[in-house]
Amino acid sequence: MAELVMADFEIPCKKLACNPMFGDLRATLATYCNMKSVPYTLVADPESDLDCAKRMGLKTELDTEFETLSIEFPTNDRLSELQTFYISQYSDMDSQYNEAVSSLASQVCDMEGNYDVYSYELDCISSYYDQQHCQLAERVKASLSLLRASLTTPTVLPSSKNPMTTKASRYLSRQAVHILQEWYDANKDSPYPCNEVKEEFEEKAGVNFKQVKAWFANKRNRTCNTKPKRNATS
Numbered sequence: 001m002a003e004l005v006m007a008d009f010e011i012p013c014k015k016l017a018c019n020p021m022f023g024d025l026r027a028t029l030a031t032y033c034n035m036k037s038v039p040y041t042l043v044a045d046p047e048s049d050l051d052c053a054k055r056m057g058l059k060t061e062l063d064t065e066f067e068t069l070s071i072e073f074p075t076n077d078r079l080s081e082l083q084t085f086y087i088s089q090y091s092d093m094d095s096q097y098n099e100a101v102s103s104l105a106s107q108v109c110d111m112e113g114n115y116d117v118y119s120y121e122l123d124c125i126s127s128y129y130d131q132q133h134c135q136l137a138e139r140v141k142a143s144l145s146l147l148r149a150s151l152t153t154p155t156v157l158p159s160s161k162n163p164m165t166t167k168a169s170r171y172l173s174r175q176a177v178h179i180l181q182e183w184y185d186a187n188k189d190s191p192y193p194c195n196e197v198k199e200e201f202e203e204k205a206g207v208n209f210k211q212v213k214a215w216f217a218n219k220r221n222r223t224c225n226t227k228p229k230r231n232a233t234s
Helices: 022-035 052-072 077-105 115-150 174-186 195-205 209-222
Strands: none
Touching (some): 052 077, 077 209, 174 195
């Protein structure tokens, strides 16, 4: 069931509003309404074009945008807060969706084998949360666009250990990302490269310590792989 938030009641007439019981009745009714839920069949639109494919497309687009901006502005707090907010809200919606599906499954027996009803209600639940995810993504996308416009591209200092990085670069090369991704995949249990490994990245991928630190921090955040740091041996 979707949550129902009840707005302030309109007072129908002054005579009723003057009744000494009106305030208590209004408060009781508001509390009761806020405790109730609205069936997904009333708030979802199964015919909406905001389907799962569009939701995943928006998510992929946002993930890419966050990754790009995180490389450009690795120390920007507002960017980090916006990404954390998006991940948190997206995860909460996924949890609510799973709870709704589980609740519906538990009611199958009460439907007396009418799987058409079950299928329709399941479609409504999926449609409702697809719409919620898309609306969230669109809001975050708009905020991200405003944030990007307000930021100034920082100057990337060249690495003193690698003459290949004497020219400032806004993006990691495809080869650099491949090298970092390869190491991450092989060390998912403790994705925290030590200084020696970072020096190897400098030599092989042409990236500096700051870029490596930002890339791995964002990677762990996006993949929800924030296991406690252990002493790296590789």
